[in-house]
Amino acid sequence: MKSISIITINKTPKKTMNQGGSRGKRSVLKRRLIVCLKVILAITVFSLYVAVLLRESLQAMEEGKARMTSRIAKTSHRTAKILIHHTLKSTTNHSVAISHPTKPTTLNPIYEYSEEVNAAAEKDFAARKNHLWDTCIRRGMVGVYPPNAWEFFISPGHGLAWCNVFKAASSSWMYYFNILGGYNLAYLQRTKTSPLELARQRFPRPTLPELADSLANSISFLIVREPFERLLSAYRNKIEGFRNKYYKILAEQIVKKYRKTPKTKDSSGPTFKEFLTYLIHHYKSGNRFDEHWSPIYSFCTPCSINYTLIAKVETFQRDTEYIIRQAGLESLLLNKLPNKKIRAISNRSTSDTRHLIPKYFGQIDAQTLDQILEIYEPDFELFGYNFTKYYELIDQN
Numbered sequence: 001m002k003s004i005s006i007i008t009i010n011k012t013p014k015k016t017m018n019q020g021g022s023r024g025k026r027s028v029l030k031r032r033l034i035v036c037l038k039v040i041l042a043i044t045v046f047s048l049y050v051a052v053l054l055r056e057s058l059q060a061m062e063e064g065k066a067r068m069t070s071r072i073a074k075t076s077h078r079t080a081k082i083l084i085h086h087t088l089k090s091t092t093n094h095s096v097a098i099s100h101p102t103k104p105t106t107l108n109p110i111y112e113y114s115e116e117v118n119a120a121a122e123k124d125f126a127a128r129k130n131h132l133w134d135t136c137i138r139r140g141m142v143g144v145y146p147p148n149a150w151e152f153f154i155s156p157g158h159g160l161a162w163c164n165v166f167k168a169a170s171s172s173w174m175y176y177f178n179i180l181g182g183y184n185l186a187y188l189q190r191t192k193t194s195p196l197e198l199a200r201q202r203f204p205r206p207t208l209p210e211l212a213d214s215l216a217n218s219i220s221f222l223i224v225r226e227p228f229e230r231l232l233s234a235y236r237n238k239i240e241g242f243r244n245k246y247y248k249i250l251a252e253q254i255v256k257k258y259r260k261t262p263k264t265k266d267s268s269g270p271t272f273k274e275f276l277t278y279l280i281h282h283y284k285s286g287n288r289f290d291e292h293w294s295p296i297y298s299f300c301t302p303c304s305i306n307y308t309l310i311a312k313v314e315t316f317q318r319d320t321e322y323i324i325r326q327a328g329l330e331s332l333l334l335n336k337l338p339n340k341k342i343r344a345i346s347n348r349s350t351s352d353t354r355h356l357i358p359k360y361f362g363q364i365d366a367q368t369l370d371q372i373l374e375i376y377e378p379d380f381e382l383f384g385y386n387f388t389k390y391y392e393l394i395d396q397n
């Protein structure tokens with residue numbers, strides 16, 4: 001609007017000049033008017049600029065405050081790490097005391113975070129860790145798989161080290177890391193750049209010494225998920241129906257190689273059984289798995305890294321809020337997920353996959369299940385999931 005008004009004003013005086021000197025006084029008046037308008041415009045632009053600057057510095061101040069809280073919480077966290085087995089109770093009170101004054105907000109308006117929830121989370125985290133290490137020892141898996149530093153997202157400034165398990169609520173934490181990386185929320189919601197790419201610009205892939213260094217000073221965590229729900233979710237998202245253009249070539253190869261009657265034209269892509277057969281062969285030939293279906297025991301190597309916290313998709317909201325509070329990042333991260341994401345992490349989408357489990361596993365036979373369990377059984381056991389029900393779901397013929 002403003003630029004248009006400048007253009008029209010500038011045109012008018014030229015016309016009047018051409019019409020002769022009798023209107024000299026008027027033209028002087030007009031020139032003054034123009035100067036006046038220009039000054040007003042300049043003042044407007046300048047004050048807008050100042051307002052923007054002010055907002056940014058306020059934001060920076062808030063972030064600084066958040067970082068302070070984070071530092072305090074980290075100190076408490078280090079204590080927690082050492083004392084976790086002895087004085088669970090007192091660390092609970094400690095962390096609650098720190099997190100409460102900041103903001104009584106929650107991750108999801110439906111979800112009520114309370115001291116009881118916090119205590120239950122703490123108990124679960126301790127139990128998961130004990131169970132994990134007992135299992136690692138019993139199965140002789142301690143230190144067997146070398147850590148994949150490559151797959152971590154580390155934010156030393158916020159005291160977080162995350163091993164990103166694909167297909168296990170990873171997009172939500174990617175979003176959080178992008179906030180921690182300093183991207184503006186509005187930008188994150190409208191950008192077409194992939195969240196992973198954005199995050200890697202701010203959190204480049206660490207080296208092993210960098211990972212080791214950060215593990216000593218951060219809350220390290222991973223998010224696990226029922227292994228076959230994760231696998232089915234990966235299949236439906238990447239392979240089924242040739243829907244994913246990046247996986248189309250692989251999907252076509254699977255059909256070509258594993259379909260008994262490859263002549264039948266079928267646009268629905270590899271069946272679940274064909275996909276599993278491919279995985280079994282791929283595994284037996286010792287090839288690397290794609291990150292979307294790589295077993296967690298070899299991808300995030302929980303028996304080689306002493307993670308501070310093992311979170312689960314099944315208790316995602318509670319576990320995530322616990323991690324955020326432990327890291328002292330409430331004001332930066334709580335209530336920051338867009339509604340679209342909240343819906344995706346609430347029960348619906350994970351239960352969608354869960355409801356489809358009988359349908360897809362009804363298509364496979366006992367031998368395929370045995371072989372696919374050979375690959376994923378450690379994930380079931382390490383993270384306390386039970387695979388017995390799959391033998392009741394399979395095709396019994």
Ligand SMILES: *[C@@H]1O[C@H](CO)[C@@H](O)[C@H](O)[C@H]1NC(C)=O
Nearest residue numbers: 081082083084085133306307
């Ligand atoms: C992991 O770390 C905790 C405390 O930091 C310690 O108590 C525990 O023994 C460690 N576990 C293993 C298996 O190293």
Ligand SMILES: *[C@@H]1O[C@H](CO)[C@@H](O)[C@H](O)[C@H]1NC(C)=O
Nearest residue numbers: 089090091092093094096115
């Ligand atoms: C922790 O808090 C509970 C109540 O929330 C209280 O009964 C208990 O005495 C506290 N423990 C410590 C060590 O402060």
Ligand SMILES: *[C@@H]1O[C@H](CO)[C@@H](O)[C@H](O)[C@H]1NC(C)=O
Nearest residue numbers: 108110111342345346347348
């Ligand atoms: C999710 O499921 C649990 C139990 O199945 C229920 O208590 C909770 O209200 C559900 N949450 C949402 C957001 O639907």
Ligand SMILES: *[C@@H]1O[C@H](CO)[C@@H](O)[C@H](O)[C@H]1NC(C)=O
Nearest residue numbers: 380381384385386387388389
């Ligand atoms: C899994 O659940 C079945 C009952 O559904 C039970 O018999 C079995 O012991 C459980 N397995 C493990 C490893 O807990």
